[in-house]
Amino acid sequence: MREVAVIGVGLSEWGELWRKPLRDIFVEAALAAIGDAGVDKIDSMYVGCMTSGLFAGQEHLASIMSDYLGRSGIPATRVESACASGGVAFRQGLIDVASGMNDVVLVGGVEKMTDVSGDGATYALATAADQEYEVYHGVTFPGLYAMVAHEHMARFGTTREQLAHVAVKNHRHGAMNPRAQYPYEITVDAVLKSVLVADPLRVLDCSPITDGAAAVVICPLDMARKISKKPIVRVAGSGHSTDSIALHDRKDLSEFAATKWAAERAYKMAGVGPSDIQFAEVHDCFTIAEICVIEALGFVKRGEGGKAAESGLTALGGKIPVNTSGGLKSKGHPVGATGVAQIVELTEQLRGESGKRQVKGAKRGLAQNMGGTGGSTVVHILEVA
Amino acid sequence: MREVAVIGVGLSEWGELWRKPLRDIFVEAALAAIGDAGVDKIDSMYVGCMTSGLFAGQEHLASIMSDYLGRSGIPATRVESACASGGVAFRQGLIDVASGMNDVVLVGGVEKMTDVSGDGATYALATAADQEYEVYHGVTFPGLYAMVAHEHMARFGTTREQLAHVAVKNHRHGAMNPRAQYPYEITVDAVLKSVLVADPLRVLDCSPITDGAAAVVICPLDMARKISKKPIVRVAGSGHSTDSIALHDRKDLSEFAATKWAAERAYKMAGVGPSDIQFAEVHDCFTIAEICVIEALGFVKRGEGGKAAESGLTALGGKIPVNTSGGLKSKGHPVGATGVAQIVELTEQLRGESGKRQVKGAKRGLAQNMGGTGGSTVVHILEVA
Numbered sequence: 001m002r003e004v005a006v007i008g009v010g011l012s013e014w015g016e017l018w019r020k021p022l023r024d025i026f027v028e029a030a031l032a033a034i035g036d037a038g039v040d041k042i043d044s045m046y047v048g049c050m051t052s053g054l055f056a057g058q059e060h061l062a063s064i065m066s067d068y069l070g071r072s073g074i075p076a077t078r079v080e081s082a083c084a085s086g087g088v089a090f091r092q093g094l095i096d097v098a099s100g101m102n103d104v105v106l107v108g109g110v111e112k113m114t115d116v117s118g119d120g121a122t123y124a125l126a127t128a129a130d131q132e133y134e135v136y137h138g139v140t141f142p143g144l145y146a147m148v149a150h151e152h153m154a155r156f157g158t159t160r161e162q163l164a165h166v167a168v169k170n171h172r173h174g175a176m177n178p179r180a181q182y183p184y185e186i187t188v189d190a191v192l193k194s195v196l197v198a199d200p201l202r203v204l205d206c207s208p209i210t211d212g213a214a215a216v217v218i219c220p221l222d223m224a225r226k227i228s229k230k231p232i233v234r235v236a237g238s239g240h241s242t243d244s245i246a247l248h249d250r251k252d253l254s255e256f257a258a259t260k261w262a263a264e265r266a267y268k269m270a271g272v273g274p275s276d277i278q279f280a281e282v283h284d285c286f287t288i289a290e291i292c293v294i295e296a297l298g299f300v301k302r303g304e305g306g307k308a309a310e311s312g313l314t315a316l317g318g319k320i321p322v323n324t325s326g327g328l329k330s331k332g333h334p335v336g337a338t339g340v341a342q343i344v345e346l347t348e349q350l351r352g353e354s355g356k357r358q359v360k361g362a363k364r365g366l367a368q369n370m371g372g373t374g375g376s377t378v379v380h381i382l383e384v385a
Numbered sequence: 386m387r388e389v390a391v392i393g394v395g396l397s398e399w400g401e402l403w404r405k406p407l408r409d410i411f412v413e414a415a416l417a418a419i420g421d422a423g424v425d426k427i428d429s430m431y432v433g434c435m436t437s438g439l440f441a442g443q444e445h446l447a448s449i450m451s452d453y454l455g456r457s458g459i460p461a462t463r464v465e466s467a468c469a470s471g472g473v474a475f476r477q478g479l480i481d482v483a484s485g486m487n488d489v490v491l492v493g494g495v496e497k498m499t500d501v502s503g504d505g506a507t508y509a510l511a512t513a514a515d516q517e518y519e520v521y522h523g524v525t526f527p528g529l530y531a532m533v534a535h536e537h538m539a540r541f542g543t544t545r546e547q548l549a550h551v552a553v554k555n556h557r558h559g560a561m562n563p564r565a566q567y568p569y570e571i572t573v574d575a576v577l578k579s580v581l582v583a584d585p586l587r588v589l590d591c592s593p594i595t596d597g598a599a600a601v602v603i604c605p606l607d608m609a610r611k612i613s614k615k616p617i618v619r620v621a622g623s624g625h626s627t628d629s630i631a632l633h634d635r636k637d638l639s640e641f642a643a644t645k646w647a648a649e650r651a652y653k654m655a656g657v658g659p660s661d662i663q664f665a666e667v668h669d670c671f672t673i674a675e676i677c678v679i680e681a682l683g684f685v686k687r688g689e690g691g692k693a694a695e696s697g698l699t700a701l702g703g704k705i706p707v708n709t710s711g712g713l714k715s716k717g718h719p720v721g722a723t724g725v726a727q728i729v730e731l732t733e734q735l736r737g738e739s740g741k742r743q744v745k746g747a748k749r750g751l752a753q754n755m756g757g758t759g760g761s762t763v764v765h766i767l768e769v770a
């Protein structure tokens with residue numbers, strides 16, 4: 001397999017973009033990434049999107065995006081894996097370049113969620129769960145993650161305050177990210193007093209509904225060394241795993257096995273372990289998710305994820321900063337875009353372009369993006385080449 | 386890139402499968418393909434599906450299918466490109482094996498269309514067109530292909546009877562296919578007297594609404610030579626292209642440019658031309674589609690597609706038999722499954738397993754699968770290795 005590098009990154013505006021159609025949002029990010037890469041020719045394109053069918057009545061998505069981008073005629077493929085759609089799209093782009101089939105590949109992710117046709121955002125998002133065995137019985141995603149939280153709290157003594165600390169930390173990081181949807185700090189007290197969604201989760205434990213897109217340009221590492229004017233960022237490892245979608249099928253309610261397995265594969269490919277990772281972007285769709293994920297990634301021992309945010313371990317300046325971008329919680333969570341946006345953050349950090357939230361001496365970072373309650377997960381490790 | 390072979394193929398029952406859930410349909414085909422391949426280990430999986438979100442309220446599809454198949458934990462990726470979803474999924478599997486990332490890859494396609502939640506099948510299918518520029522104005526797929534038909538008839542003198550001959554031929558082939566949804570012969574007169582859908586297209590010009598799945602197992606060619614007990618079928622060429630989705634953006638209403646470009650790429654990779662192809666499965670979602678597609682593939686000159694079915698050129702026993710399976714018209718069209726089912730037909734023909742509809746001495750075939758009115762197309766060339 002050929003080695004692969006990230007040579008361009010871009011984000012659209014993120015937020016409630018009522019005046020921008022789905023295709024405009026995507027193209028805004030794609031043009032930013034192409035401009036950043038400084039390339040003219042795109043050989044192939046991947047689009048991560050969870051459910052433009054339910055959100056916008058539009059499937060056949062990669063074709064419409066390649067056309068609107070002025071690249072009609074290239075191979076363009078839409079990839080779906082619920083909230084991991086972006087990360088899985090990045091992996092497909094990686095495989096495409098690694099195979100030798102294509103050289104310069106654009107990977108974008110997009111979701112327009114605030115202007116919903118049909119049955120609304122909660123229904124559309126619930127299609128990431130098992131429709132027949134979970135959704136029909138009335139459970140929604142906050143409800144599913146609430147069960148995960150209760151199990152973790154009962155078993156490991158994780159506290160309600162520790163959940164809040166995850167949100168507080170990510171908002172502190174997000175306040176330093178001018179592109180975050182909610183770029184302001186919050187307090188533990190504000191989280192604890194916010195509206196209850198599904199006990200124990202309150203609204204400030206939940207990531208928001210967001211319109212937005214992210215895009216990256218990748219190419220063979222050898223080519224990157226010739227054409228790129230920026231520090232070269234290499235994709236060192238990639239791991240992808242599934243797990244049962246339905247929570248009740250899991251052996252362990254609060255262990256995200258797909259994250260563990262995907263991370264093992266990515267670590268193996270990169271020839272590194274958890275202690276070699278300097279910083280990470282992880283899928284904090286709910287505060288409890290970040291806690292379980294950093295355990296599954298091996299950053300902390302099982303059961304100690306709750307203490308990590310409280311102690312500052314995962315804050316900027318801590319041992320392993322997590323979600324320097326603000327994470328899904330503060331930066332926003334346009335589901336199909338999230339996995340690609342994580343790669344954007346990693347790349348900017350590795351290039352030293354992250355301003356106030358820069359991780360000092362960043363040489364290696366990890367991105368973890370998951371679908372549903374962990375029914376699919378993709379992990380990537382990026383390094384300064 | 387490593388060379389890739391097809392070592393197992395399978396289809397589920399096709400038809401109105403009201404008593405079978407989406408996941409059962411998929412697993413039926415997947416188990417058939419795995420059994421045919423005689424392998425135990427699957428390293429990675431791709432699922433082609435257009436819109437399980439709108440048809441069944443279920444996204445996150447590849448994870449649910451890998452779990453239900455008893456393969457939870459493997460990388461599983463859902464690919465969407467409207468009615469070309471299956472063919473594009475096959476291409477992604479091909480790239481995965483070619484890259485060296487995975488060895489034994491299962492590619493399946495599935496759609497459950499007859500038991501529709503939400504706004505019905507016509508709405509769900511219309512999301513393959515441009516929602517904002519076509520669908521909002523009331524046009525449906527029969528309407529779009531009717532415009533293509535009118536243009537072809539006005540410009541090249543294609544007759545209403547010639548359209549009918551495509552359906553008659555494909556039903557004649559399908560009558561020899563025990564797995565076809567409508568395995569019976571029809572007459573030109575029956576087509577001409579069938580219900581008008583969108584002038585000039587009548588209901589017997591249109592492919593049906595179908596529940597069904599198809600699956601194939603692929604692996605490196607070298608490995609296939611060691612483990613396969615069946616004749617080895619090699620993937621010689623693969624081409625993928627997009628075009629504008631909206632018909633009004635095309636320079637030429639009845640030329641499917643994406644088919645032309647995808648075919649050029651596949652021919653180049655395989656080192657062959659149209660005259661080297663012995664038989665083909667093409668995307669006859671409407672009779673006019675087959676006419677335009679065989680022109681774009683170079684089997685006949687531009688404007689002469691209408692005469693091909695009438696003259697017997699594309700019938701079994703003719704110069705280049707097209708849609709020996711019965712095509713979408715007679716075999717059925719579960720949209721996400723169709724592109725994979727074409728690979729199943731090609732493989733069985735190349736192995737000499739097609740019974741009454743066997744193409745004598747079949748050594749090389751082509752599959753063409755397209756989305757919408759040709760906004761995406763994928764072409765594969767398979768050969769006896």
